[in-house]
Amino acid sequence: MNSTDKFSNHVREPAVAGLFYPGTATELRASVERCLAQIPGDAATPQAKAIIAPHAGYVFSGTVAARAYAGWRDLGDPISRVVVLGPSHRVYLRGMALPASSAFITPLGRVDIDRELAERVRTMPDVVIDDTPHAAEHSIEVQLPFLQTLFRNFELLPVVVGDARATSVARLLEQVWGGPETRIVISTDLSHYQNYTAANAIDSATSAAIRTLQYEAIGPEQACGCMPLRGLLYYAREHGLRIDELARCNSGDTAGPRDQVVGYAAYALHD
Template sequence: MRQTTVAGQFYPQNPKSLKKELSRCFKDVAISEEPILGAVVPHAGYIYSGEVAAHAYARLPKADTYILFGPNHTGYGSAVALSQDSWTTPLGVIETDREIGKQLAGSIIDFDELAHHFEHSIEVQIPFLQYRFGNDFSILPICMGLQDEETAMEVGVEVARAVKATGKKVVFIASSDFTHYQPDSVAKEQDTYLIEAILDMDIPEFYRRREERSISACGFGPIASMLAATKELGASKASLIKYATSGDVSGDTSRVVGYAAITIE
C-alpha cells in the first residue's frame, strides 16, 4: 500500500476538509465530459494550482484507468518507475491496473515502488480523480527521473502499445508545473512560448524550445510521454484551457511558478 506523503502539506489530510477544498477548486468550473485522451495538469499545493487543475479534470471522461506520468523530484528509485501498489488518499484506496502493467514487463519501464514513496507529483492528482469519479477506476502511476526526448517518446509509445493490447478505455495525465521562480511577466512569456509547441503536439519542437530558453518546466518528460501516447491512439487536437501563476493567488509577482491545464483529444 502506497501511503500518502504530502497530505496535510499540499492538500488537507482530513477527508471533509479535502472535499471542501476540492469543491472550492471546482467552484467556477463547469463539469462537461469530453472525448479527451490526455491532459497536462499542475502539481503544486491546491491553494496555488488547484483551480487550474480543476479546469482540466472537469472535462475528463470516465475511464477504466488513468495513466499518470509524473517527474521524479526526489532522485530515489528507477529512472522510469511503474508502481503496482494500491494507493491510498484521505478519500480512499485506489488500485493500480496490473493488467496494463503486465504488458509493460521487459520494457524501458521498471516495476519499482521506491521512486514513488516520497514523490508528490502523482499523489496530488488522485483526489481530483476521486472527486470526479469516486473510487471506481484504476491508475497506472509512472514516475520519470529520466526525461530526455528519446526516453519520453519510448515510454509513451510502450504504454500506448500496452493499452491497445488490453482494449481498455484510458486517459493519459501528465503532471507538470511550468516556469519556476521568475518574475510573473517572464514566466508568462516563457510558458506561452513552450505551450505553443504542446498545442502543436510537436515533441521535438517542445524539447527545442525548452532547451533554447532553459525553461524550468519540471515535468517535460511526462508531457512528452503523454503526447506520444495520445498520438499513438489517434489524438490530433490540443487545447489550452487555463493558465495562471502562483502570483495570481499570493499577490507576489516577483518570483512565481506557472501552471497550465491543457487537454488532448
C-alpha cells in the same frame, strides 16, 4: 534505489497530505469540489482522452487543475482505468518506474494498482518496478483526489518518469492507451522561479509548443514534467491528435508573490 522484478501487497501511504492538499477526507473533498465548482458547465471537454494538469499545492494550482478535470465530471462509472505519468522530483531515475505496491492511499481512500496493465508494460525497455521514486513523489499523488472525486471505481497505473526518451514514453503510452474505459493524466507544472513577466513569456512560448506538438522545444526550464510531457506530444504527433489549452496562470496570480513564480496550465488531448 530498491528496484525489483516483483509486485507486492503493501500500500503506498500519502506523502503530502496536509501539505499540498488538506489532510482530512472532509476538508479534502470540500477543497476539490470547491475547485471544480469554479469551472462552468459549458467549459466541459468530456471528449478529452488525456489531460495535462499541474501538481502544485491546491491553493496555488487547484483551480487550474480543476479546469483540466472538469470535462470529466459527467463521465461516471464507465471510466475504470486511469494512467498518471509524473516526473521524479526527489530521486534520480533512468527510465520509468512502476510501484511495487498494490495500492495508493489518500485521505479519500484506497486506489488499487491495475496489475493487469502493470504486467503488460513491466518488461518494456526503460521500465523498472521500484517504490523509491514513488515514496515521496507528489506529482502523481496530488492528482488522485480529483480522480477519486470524479470516478467511483477505477484502477490506477502510476508511472514516475525520469530520464527517458520521448520515444520510450510514447511506446508506453501506446501500450496503456486503451479504449473509452481509460483516461491519461500527464502531471507537470511549467516554468519555475522566474519573475512574473519572464514567467509569462516563457510559459506562453511553452504553451505554443504544446499546442503544436513541438516536444523538442520543451526541457526542464519550460516544464518540470518535461519528460512525460514530451512523450505525450510525441505520441500525439505520431497519431495526428490535437491538444487544446484550457487555462494558464502562475503562482503570482493565485497565492504567491510575483518575484519568483511557478507556472501552471491545463490542456486537453482529443483522441
